[in-house]
Structure formats: C-alpha cells, structure tokens
Amino acid sequence: QLQLRGSGPGLVKPSETLSLTCIVSGGSVSSYDDYWGWIRQPPGKGLEWIGSISHDGTTYYNPSLKSRVTISVDTSTNQFSLKLTSVTAADTAVYSCARHTNIPGRTRWFDPWGQGTLVTVSS
Amino acid sequence: QSVLTQPPSVSGAPGQRVTISCTGSRSSIGAGYDVNWYQQLPGTAPKLLIYYNNNRPSGVPDRFSGSKSGTSASLAITGLQAEDEADYYCQSHDGSLGAWVFGGGTKVTVL
Numbered sequence: 001q002l003q004l005r006g007s008g009p010g011l012v013k014p015s016e017t018l019s020l021t022c023i024v025s026g027g028s029v030s031s032y033d034d035y036w037g038w039i040r041q042p043p044g045k046g047l048e049w050i051g052s053i054s055h056d057g058t059t060y061y062n063p064s065l066k067s068r069v070t071i072s073v074d075t076s077t078n079q080f081s082l083k084l085t086s087v088t089a090a091d092t093a094v095y096s097c098a099r100h101t102n103i104p105g106r107t108r109w110f111d112p113w114g115q116g117t118l119v120t121v122s123s
Numbered sequence: 124q125s126v127l128t129q130p131p132s133v134s135g136a137p138g139q140r141v142t143i144s145c146t147g148s149r150s151s152i153g154a155g156y157d158v159n160w161y162q163q164l165p166g167t168a169p170k171l172l173i174y175y176n177n178n179r180p181s182g183v184p185d186r187f188s189g190s191k192s193g194t195s196a197s198l199a200i201t202g203l204q205a206e207d208e209a210d211y212y213c214q215s216h217d218g219s220l221g222a223w224v225f226g227g228g229t230k231v232t233v234l
Contacts, residue, residue: 046125047169047212047225062222096168100223103175107157107216108223111171111180
C-alpha cells in the first residue's frame with residue numbers, strides 16, 4: 001500500500017527558506033506514470049497546488065509561486081523535496097505531499113496524501 | 124479567489140440528498156479537463172472521493188457521485204449521514220494558467 005510521509009521544520013523565519021521532504025513507501029518515485037506533488041492549505045483556508053515533479057525530474061510549478069519554488073526527486077532514497085525561498089507570514093500553512101497520478105489522457109488527481117506538516121513563518 | 128468556484132456551505136438532514144457545484148471556465152472545465160473531488164474530515168488530510176468526473180476509488184460508498192457538464196461539475200451525496208460532515212474540494216486543470224487548480228471548498232453540515 002502506497003504511503004507518503006512528509007517531514008521538516010515546523011517553524012521558519014521570515015525571508016528564509018522552507019524545506020520539506022516526503023518519503024515514499026510501498027511504491028517508487030521512479031514510476032513512469034506518476035508525478036509527485038506538493039499542496040498547501042493556510043489555516044482555515046482552501047487548498048493550493050504548489051508544484052509537481054515527474055520520475056525523470058521534469059517539474060511543473062504554480063505560476064504564482066514559480067519564482068520561489070524548487071521541487072526535486074531522489075530516486076536512490078525514494079523521496080522528493082520542496083524548497084520555498086523568501087518566505088513570509090503568508091506562507092504559513094499545512095504543507096502536504098501526494099502522488100499526482102492519472103489514467104493516460106485524463107486530468108491528474110492527487111492520491112494518496114501524506115499527513116501534512118504545519119509550517120509557521122515567524123521570527 | 125479560487126479558479127474554481129464552490130458554495131461555501133451546504134446542509135441537509137440525515138437521509139437527504141445534497142449537491143455541491145463547482146464552476147470553472149472555458150480554460151478549465153470547459154476546455155475538457157476532468158474534475159476530481161476530495162473529502163477532508165476535520166483535522167485530517169484530504170482523501171480522493173471522485174476521479175475522472177464520476178469514478179469512485181475502491182472503498183468510497185456509492186452514495187457519492189459526480190457529474191460534469193459544460194464549464195461546471197457537481198458532487199451529489201445521497202442518503203446523507205453524520206459521518207459525511209466534512210469539507211469537500213473540487214480540482215481540475217486550467218490550460219491558460221498551466222496549473223492544477225482547486226475550488227475554495229464547501230463545508231457540508233448534517234443537521
């Protein structure tokens with residue numbers, strides 16, 4: 001059974017870089033058909049897609065965050081990572097990782113999701 | 124402001140049928156992109172409820188169904204149960220933005 005587990009600091013200072021890692025078990029980040037994505041949810045608000053990465057390292061970023069986001073994948077450790085630079089209080093959110101998959105020719109969906117990590121941006 | 128528009132809340136009595144709308148545009152749902160739905164119970168991560176417009180993953184009760192027409196989609200819950208009280212999100216893709224997008228979410232309350 002595929003499972004994802006995110007990890008990383010729960011507190012980041014303004015202007016610094018947020019770094020999170022998602023460990024994949026029960027499946028492989030090298031899977032040809034799957035992407036691996038990050039989604040965030042500010043407290044009391046809705047979901048926002050941050051970006052996704054394919055098995056070969058091709059990345060897809062939300063245009064609103066593209067200048068500050070880097071997503072990478074490490075096939076040797078079966079994990080993928082998120083870096084968000086120059087954070088502000090507006091970046092405070094629960095950050096979740098998820099498999100971003102599809103049936104060929106159809107719109108991708110996110111399943112399953114990791115448990116989410118609350119990251120607070122504060123000095 | 125979300126690219127996909129959902130009502131903030133809907134409510135119904137146990138056993139009733141409720142529907143949640145998800146309105147997009149000609150560059151998202153209207154462009155032929157599929158709609159997926161997620162259920163988020165309080166304090167938990169979202170869970171896939173419907174994929175590819177009207178398909179249920181294994182384990183999702185058939186009380187949940189999805190449909191899509193034009194630039195909109197809907198999620199229907201029939202035989203509403205107390206355990207269905209949660210936030211529901213639609214998701215699709217916007218070709219103009221080049222982004223996967225979510226609705227703002229709808230809170231379902233069981234009266």
